[in-house]
Amino acid sequence: MKEQAPALIIAIPLLISFINIPVGLLRRSLCYPLTIIATFSCLYLSFIIADTVINSGNISYRLGGWEPPWGIEYAIDHLNAYMLIIVSLVSFVVSVYSKKSIEKELAREKIIYFYTIYLLLVAGLLGILATGDLFNLFVFLEIASLAGYALVAIGDKRAPLATFNYIIMGTIGACFYLLGVGYLYIVTGSLNIADLTKLLPPLYHSRVVLVAFAFFIVGVAIKIALFPLHTWLPDAYTHAPSTVSAFVAATMTKVGAYAMIRIMFTVFEPSFSLETLPTTEILGWVASAAMMFGCIMALAQNDLKRMLAYILVAEVGYIVMGVSVGNREGFTGSVLHILNDSFMMVSLFLITGAIMYKEGHRNINNLFSLHKKMPITMGCFIIAAISMVGVPPTAGFFSKWYLILGAIDAQKWFFVAFLLLSSLMVAVAFFRIIQSTFFKPSENHNAHEEPLRDEVPFSMLLPIVVITVSLLIIGFLSGQIIDSLIQHTVPKGF
Amino acid sequence: MDTMDFIIGKYNYWIYIVLMMIGFYAMIAKNNFAKKIVGMNIFQTAIILFFISTASKTGGATIPIIKSEHLAAGAQAITAPQYLNPLPHVLMLTAIVVMVSTFGVALAVLMMLYRKYRTLEEDEIMAILKMEKD
Numbered sequence: 200m201k202e203q204a205p206a207l208i209i210a211i212p213l214l215i216s217f218i219n220i221p222v223g224l225l226r227r228s229l230c231y232p233l234t235i236i237a238t239f240s241c242l243y244l245s246f247i248i249a250d251t252v253i254n255s256g257n258i259s260y261r262l263g264g265w266e267p268p269w270g271i272e273y274a275i276d277h278l279n280a281y282m283l284i285i286v287s288l289v290s291f292v293v294s295v296y297s298k299k300s301i302e303k304e305l306a307r308e309k310i311i312y313f314y315t316i317y318l319l320l321v322a323g324l325l326g327i328l329a330t331g332d333l334f335n336l337f338v339f340l341e342i343a344s345l346a347g348y349a350l351v352a353i354g355d356k357r358a359p360l361a362t363f364n365y366i367i368m369g370t371i372g373a374c375f376y377l378l379g380v381g382y383l384y385i386v387t388g389s390l391n392i393a394d395l396t397k398l399l400p401p402l403y404h405s406r407v408v409l410v411a412f413a414f415f416i417v418g419v420a421i422k423i424a425l426f427p428l429h430t431w432l433p434d435a436y437t438h439a440p441s442t443v444s445a446f447v448a449a450t451m452t453k454v455g456a457y458a459m460i461r462i463m464f465t466v467f468e469p470s471f472s473l474e475t476l477p478t479t480e481i482l483g484w485v486a487s488a489a490m491m492f493g494c495i496m497a498l499a500q501n502d503l504k505r506m507l508a509y510i511l512v513a514e515v516g517y518i519v520m521g522v523s524v525g526n527r528e529g530f531t532g533s534v535l536h537i538l539n540d541s542f543m544m545v546s547l548f549l550i551t552g553a554i555m556y557k558e559g560h561r562n563i564n565n566l567f568s569l570h571k572k573m574p575i576t577m578g579c580f581i582i583a584a585i586s587m588v589g590v591p592p593t594a595g596f597f598s599k600w601y602l603i604l605g606a607i608d609a610q611k612w613f614f615v616a617f618l619l620l621s622s623l624m625v626a627v628a629f630f631r632i633i634q635s636t637f638f639k640p641s642e643n644h645n646a647h648e649e650p651l652r653d654e655v656p657f658s659m660l661l662p663i664v665v666i667t668v669s670l671l672i673i674g675f676l677s678g679q680i681i682d683s684l685i686q687h688t689v690p691k692g693f
Numbered sequence: 694m695d696t697m698d699f700i701i702g703k704y705n706y707w708i709y710i711v712l713m714m715i716g717f718y719a720m721i722a723k724n725n726f727a728k729k730i731v732g733m734n735i736f737q738t739a740i741i742l743f744f745i746s747t748a749s750k751t752g753g754a755t756i757p758i759i760k761s762e763h764l765a766a767g768a769q770a771i772t773a774p775q776y777l778n779p780l781p782h783v784l785m786l787t788a789i790v791v792m793v794s795t796f797g798v799a800l801a802v803l804m805m806l807y808r809k810y811r812t813l814e815e816d817e818i819m820a821i822l823k824m825e826k827d
Contacts, residue, residue: 360806360822363802367729377788378740381744381747384781
């Protein structure tokens with residue numbers, strides 16, 4: 200079992216997603232426990248994998264026994280193991296939450312297919328993280344994206360239009376990635392990442408390799424919604440069902456950021472990405488623009504979910520900025536921020552889903568005295584919000600601290616200024632919500648009556664509380680997380 | 694003359710670039726959503742052409758499963774210049790599956806859009822959305 204874990208972690212959600220349909224047609228109520236079983240076994244396997252990687256080094260799993268570089272290899276090092284834990288943990292938490300929220304937001308007959316596609320998405324994302332083969336990565340990227348399109352499309356009445364734009368943009372991104380794979384294949388004849396690392400250095404000045412690199416970066420930048428290629432994201436994530444927004448916002452962009460890090464620092468050597476081309480310089484400025492733009496747009500929104508989507512655009516900027524400064528602190532900050540941001544995003548989107556569940560809307564200006572109605576949910580909201588702003592001792596503080604250290608170390612003072620300024624704007628955005636929920640008097644004439652306490656069902660409340668408390672725990676344990684996993688992910692030469 | 698050779702000698706790559714640009718243009722500039730999807734399909738097909746072109750070889754290369762009978766027994770039956778690289782073809786089989794499913798999902802979304810707005814023109818849908826907002 201331990202040896203087969205890298206294959207099982209993808210096979211289990213994939214198989215159960217298909218079993219879901221016949222089982223669900225017989226008994227609809229079985230879909231939910233099946234999904235929980237699948238995501239929980241992914242979580243368990245991801246911990247086994249991480250344990251193996253930490254204690255006995257990197258895993259190289261040969262599919263069908265074919266040796267790399269001919270066969271498909273699942274190569275797992277510290278970065279993969281770390282990302283696998285994040286994605287499977289988030290998928291487990293969201294699947295626990297999904298039951299009541301989905302029953303409220305979707306038609307009954309769609310629930311079976313929701314769980315099927317949800318597990319497909321999980322399988323696709325875990326596949327991207329486990330594989331050590333560039334073309335295999337493309338296939339998993341498309342499995343995840345197609346499942347993502349379908350999940351976004353079942354949202355509210357504006358969802359089809361948003362999905363259409365998402366499909367067009369996503370396909371361009373995937374095709375650019377595929378072209379990059381093709382160009383690398385022409386010059387090296389290999390698709391295996393570890394093999395390419397060895398074959399590429401003598402070819403770094405070949406124009407084909409440069410074009411391949413450009414295609415990769417632009418393709419992945421579309422997938423992670425890096426400004427100015429973010430246009431699909433706010434619409435798609437606003438109009439998707441709450442559960443879907445929470446999962447997709449927390450994982451899709453982060454897995455894309457993983458793919459970007461892999462391509463920049465494993466397929467190509469850090470020296471190529473940092474020195475041969477001005478990629479990191481450009482990415483750094485683009486990321487700064489993303490931070491500013493995302494936060495400014497977030498301030499202008501009245502829809503809570505849309506505001507979070509724009510903050511996500513800014514958060515992608517943070518991650519890319521940390522990678523682009525090209526030093527140890529910045530990279531550590533980025534990788535830590537992938538974890539923190541996916542937890543903060545999942546927490547905030549789940550809380551938005553809870554507000555939707557009880558209030559039926561998510562207009563920031565109409566959330567009167569929610570703290571009396573839903574004290575636990577709103578308490579979690581405050582913790583997640585201050586973590587997003589970056590107040591110690593919450594998780595968000597530590598990753599931003601490393602990001603700023605990295606920018607200072609690289610003497611990019613503008614980036615430091617942009618980082619602080621955008622954190623300030625995030626603070627303003629969240630205090631706007633806190634002001635309107637906690638302090639604004641209700642326009643309702645019965646304001647003298649105390650609103651009754653009315654929390655969401657336990658199966659929705661528990662995931663919110665667990666993930667928010669874990670934000671504090673990650674904050675306290677961030678030193679240990681860096682020691683045991685993240686410091687091994689920093690590429691050589693930093 | 695050199696430029697002519699460059700263009701004619703690599704005509705399949707030129708076709709791939711032209712096809713890709715046609716698809717790209719349709720995706721960006723067309724007002725009709727169905728045309729955008731067709732553009733997306735052309736764009737993807739261009740990539741298939743590109744991959745298949747990379748596998749081709751001049752000088753009588755054939756498909757790998759046919760063994761050459763001219764070689765003496767004991768000599769290596771197949772050497773690399775004698776067969777086309779099969780891997781890009783196999784990759785494209787997978788990519789075609791991916792493309793067909795993308796096309797299918799896009800068509801399904803297109804049907805949702807049509808049922809909702811009774812039109813597929815982008816400007817008309819935008820006008821409807823604006824009216825809904827007011």
